[in-house]
Amino acid sequence: MYKIEYVESVQDDLLDISKSNKERIRRAIEKKLATNPIEFGQPLQYSLKGLRRLRVGDYRIIFQIEENKKVVLVVKIGHRKEVYG
Structure with a gap:
């Protein structure tokens, strides 16, 4: 089981989400990221290398795994059109 931590700015990310x-x-974080983030999260490239993403409908959860x-x-949560910018 993994412990879930959030960057402070994630609270601001959630303001515009229904x-x-x-x-x-929340359910995706609890069921997927807390249990096996490597299996469920896809690695990102280029300027986001070292981070991973989890798809939840049109939203993306951007996260980093501290395996040790x-x-x-969780670094960022947002709509797929805005989260990578």
């Missing part, structure tokens, strides 16, 4: 989508995102600490650090 309640139902927030719930879907068994921690998943």
Whole structure:
């Protein structure tokens, strides 16, 4: 089991997301990232190398795995059109 931690700015990311989508995102983090983030998260490239993403509908959860600490650090959550910029 991995511990989930969040960058402070993630709270701002959630302000514009509907309640139902927030719930879907929360469940995905609990069920997928907390149990096996390597299996469920796809590695990113270029300027985001070292980070991974998890798809939840039209939203993306950008995260980093700290394997030695068994921690998943959620860096950003947002709509797929905006999250990578």
